[in-house]
Amino acid sequence: MTRHPVIRKAFFALALPLLLLTAWWVATANSTSFFWPPLSEILATFPETWFNGRMVQDVLPSLARLGVGFALAFVVGIAGGTIIGLFPLLRALTEPVMEFFRALPPPVLVPVIALFTGYTGSVGKVVTIALGCLWPLLLNTVEGVRGLEPVLIDTARSYRLSLWRRMLYVVLPGASPRMATGARQALSIGVILMVISELFGANRGLGAAIVQFQRSFAVPEMWTGIILLGLIGVLLSVTFQFFEKRVLAWYVGQRDIERGA
Amino acid sequence: MTATAAPPRPSAPAAQRPRRRRSWSGGVIGALGVLGAITTAELLSRLAIVNPDYLPPATEIFADLWRLLGEADTWVALRQTVTGWAIGLAIAMAIGVVAGVVIGSVPFLRAFTASTIEFLRPIPSVALIPLVVLLFGTRPLSAITLVVYAATWQVLVQVLYGVADIDPVARDTARSYQFSAWRIARTVIWPSALPYVVTGFRLAAAVALILEITAELVIGVPGLGRSIGIAQSSGAVTETYALVILVGLLGLAVNVAARAVEKRVLHWHPSVRRSLG
Amino acid sequence: MPMKTARLADEATETATLTAETKAALDVRSVQKTYEGQGRTVEAIRELTFEVGPGQLVCIVGPSGAGKTTLLRCMAGLLELSGGEVVLDGRPVTGPPDGMAVVFQEYGRSLFPWMTVRQNIELPLKEKGLGKAARREAVDAALAAVGLLESADAHPWQLSGGMQQRVAIARAVAYEPSVLLMDEPFAAVDAQTRAELEDLVRSLWKRLGVTVIFVTHDIDEAVYLGERVLVLSNRPTVLLEDVAVDLPPERDQLSTRSAPRFGELRGHVYELVQAAKLGQRPGGDVEEP
Known part of the structure; x- marks a missing residue:
């Protein structure tokens, strides 16, 4: 079993997940508990719950709001973070305020934004997601720009690189590892806010649907929602890693060599 | 989902450089920034640029x-x-x-659990909200379950990085002297992993507060989050803002305290001294 | 102060080509540099004046902490002067000047890790406005000159330290500067690589006719490479002595380093540096550090 490297790898990757799923299956097989329906029942409920229009009416709009909010935060956070990071005075001026907003648990934005836009439409939700995603992106970009290798800046200066070349070839790539860290934090906060923003006022969306199941005690359906949300989380993480690996290949390679790996 | 996958990099010589110069003048400028932000908020409201029903003057909020x-x-x-x-x-x-x-110190367990951890970690903690509501209702246990779920990943992942970062020579030395597993854990693994544990603590502390407040706000577990929800739904706008600021200050205190713990614990740690020297 | 006009190719002896009307490639006039900290001022450079003729290779040595790097950064336009001026090709230096390239000591950190070797060398050429074909040609020529053609598509961090410094040199060479500043470029490579890189610098300098200012703390290296060695005092820095290196222009690691004249010059510079360490100032007076 462990002789061939590929088989060995497959074994280690699949063994525990299969074991856990089997355990879940067996443990709930004859379950009569209201809260823990059999896994077989949950899986059987899955298609009818989500593929009868809910995918288009609930899941996709939720993901679209997440996408738009995240994209807004990404653009504003990186542009703003770069500018703040480049000017020490501006940074000193804004740092405590930014620290406050970073420390503010993002869900408390929901009631405040509800005041302005209400929560029936998409605007309030998108603004909530964007505002929550903004701070990790902004602050990590500031740190990334600030922590640029001074010798590289001297090099760029001594070769008289123009402002936009310095931005494009030196500042942005140099800060990109920190930007990626910020984007990863932002994405996880974005998913939380995507769900939470739907719990207020709205009646549509993935998060709203799951809570409706729970409130109407449709427990197997609720479980399918939890599983779906988990799958979306994993999918987003895999997608993110895919892009990160491409964009930051140089960084990973360099780090591994520095560590002597 | 979790915040950081990249392990901490204990040494950052470039970032340390300019810190010392702007100690007190930086503080004054920062205070000016805070004052400016508060004044802006006050003016936006007083001049009715933003509807004062939605954003009361900052002075009233305070x-x-x-x-x-x-x-x-x-x-x-x-x-x-x-x-x-x-x-x-x-x-x-x-x-x-x-x-x-x-898990980190047993290679088999490490390989065996890697895929599962990678899969479970990005599952958003809020996915569990309906479940904990069914199980525990608005009792504090609901919030604590969410907090534990979200914060554990932060710590676990950092500790795994830390254990992986142990100097193999130190471990081989300990093995060659036939140290017991307990002694190896105490004298080799723990000190090497400590900086990562502390980083995990700092990340977990922030995430834990987010989930605690979320549970209070969304589920109605007693606490400041629920107070905010109540204030907002009863139309007490000024109080909503005041409570949001209070929660923000609590978050700030948590961050500052966690960083202070990090600094204190790692003050004498060789990894810190190495990066300074 | 000796100045030379001759291009290196037809240079015969040290004294034959001295003239007074030469325009210096780099003219350092009464340069002063004082760092202002919070409630603390550090006088790094008290007063430095020297000229470097076009096509010369001048080494600058001094005890550690003599402000060598400060001086280099002042010449490169990376640091503002507190007094005096630096003139490059007749134009005063106010910021990083046109026609000057710098090779830094921290070879690993002066290369952009997110670019390949080729992209690293190409970037300054893009800024110069060279076309694609011309850039390719220039990069290939520079890489061939440092013997790294086959590493063009590698990333800098995949190369050894010596190779990384070669890339930095190739980048500077491809830029075709009139003055090349090198700040202790070989301080962090092993002895063997160091000897190779020293010969590389000599041969590039001869082939390209570029003016080279080479800062080092290594006395042997300074005498082996330079036509002149400027010895700096300790802080606050002044010029202790301008030593002419009258070794034959053809140098190699073995015969040059074992020549009696090399030993004499080395001994002389060594004594100067030792004296500088003890606080020796020009004119014989000793200032307590």
Whole structure:
């Protein structure tokens, strides 16, 4: 079993997940508990719950709001973070305020934004997601720009690189590892806010649907929602890693060599 | 989902450089920034650039915050929030550290659990909200479950990085002297992993507060989050803002305290001294 | 102060080509540099004046902490002067000047890790406005000159330290500067690589006719490479002595380093540096550090 490297790898990757799923299956097989329906029942409920229009009416709009909010935060956070990071005075001026907003648990934005836009439409939700995603992106970009290798800046200066070349070839790539860290934090906060923003006022969306199941005690359906949300989380993480690996290949390679790996 | 996958980099010589020069002048400038932000908020409201029904003047918000601080209810809510946060964080630390050291130091377990951890980690903690509501309702246990789930990953992942970062020579030395597993854990693994444990603690502390407040706000677990929800739905706009600021200050305190712990614990640690020298 | 006009190719002896009307490639006039900290001022450079003729290779040595790097950064336009001026090709230096390239000591950190070797060398050429074909040609020529053609598509961090410094040199060479500043470029490579890189610098300098200012703390290296060695005092820095290196222009690691004249010059510079360490100032007076 462990002789061939590929088989060995497959074994280690699949063994525990299969074991856990089997355990879940067996443990709930004859379950009569209201809260823990059999896994077989949950899986059987899955298609009818989500593929009868809910995918288009609930899941996709939720993901679209997440996408738009995240994209807004990404653009504003990186542009703003770069500018703040480049000017020490501006940074000193804004740092405590930014620290406050970073420390503010993002869900408390929901009631405040509800005041302005209400929560029936998409605007309030998108603004909530964007505002929550903004701070990790902004602050990590500031740190990334600030922590640029001074010798590289001297090099760029001594070769008289123009402002936009310095931005494009030196500042942005140099800060990109920190930007990626910020984007990863932002994405996880974005998913939380995507769900939470739907719990207020709205009646549509993935998060709203799951809570409706729970409130109407449709427990197997609720479980399918939890599983779906988990799958979306994993999918987003895999997608993110895919892009990160491409964009930051140089960084990973360099780090591994520095560590002597 | 979790915040950081990249392990901390203990040495950052480039970032340390300019710090020393702007000590007090930086503080003054920062205070000016805070003052500027508050003044802007005040003016936006007073000049009705933003509807004052939605954004009351900052002075009124702070006055209301002052009033709230004089009320016992506020302190009860604050205590409830902090208690839930602290219990959840403590449980997460215990689970994360023990599981991390055990999994990290046994190569078989490490390989065996890697895919599962990678899969479970990005599952958003809020996915569990309906489940905990069914199981525990609005009792504090709901919040604590969410906090533990979210914070444990932060600690676990950092500890795994830390154990992986142990100097193999140190471990081989300990093995060649036939140290017991307990002694190896105490003398080799723990000190090497400590900086990562502390980083995990700092990340977990922030995430734990987010989930505690979320649970209070969304589920109605008693605490500051629920107070905000109540204030907002009853149309007490100024109080909503005052409570949001209070929660923000709590978050700030958590961050500052966590960083102070990090600094204190790692003050004498060789990895810190190495990067300074 | 000796100045030379001759291009290196037809240079015969040290004294034959001295003239007074030469325009210096780099003219350092009464340069002063004082760092202002919070409630603390550090006088790094008290007063430095020297000229470097076109096509010369001048080494600058001094005890550690003599402000060598400060001086280099002042010449490169990376640091503002507190007094005096630096003139490059007749134009005063106010910021990083046109026609000057710098090779830094921290070879690993002066290369952009997110670019390949080729992209690293190409970037300054893009800034110069060279076309694609011309850039390719220039990069290939520079890489061939440092013997790294086959590493063009590698990332800098995949190369050894010596190779990384070669890339930095190739980048500077491809830029075709009139003055090349090198700040202790070989301080962090092993002895063997160091000898190779020293010969590389000599041969590039001869082939390209570029003016080279080479800062080092290594006395042997300074005498082996330079036509002149400027010895700096300790802080606050002044010029202790301008030593002419009258070794034959053809140098190699073995015969040059074992020549009696090399030994004499080395001994002389060594004594100067030792004296500088003890606080020796020009004119014989000793200032307590």
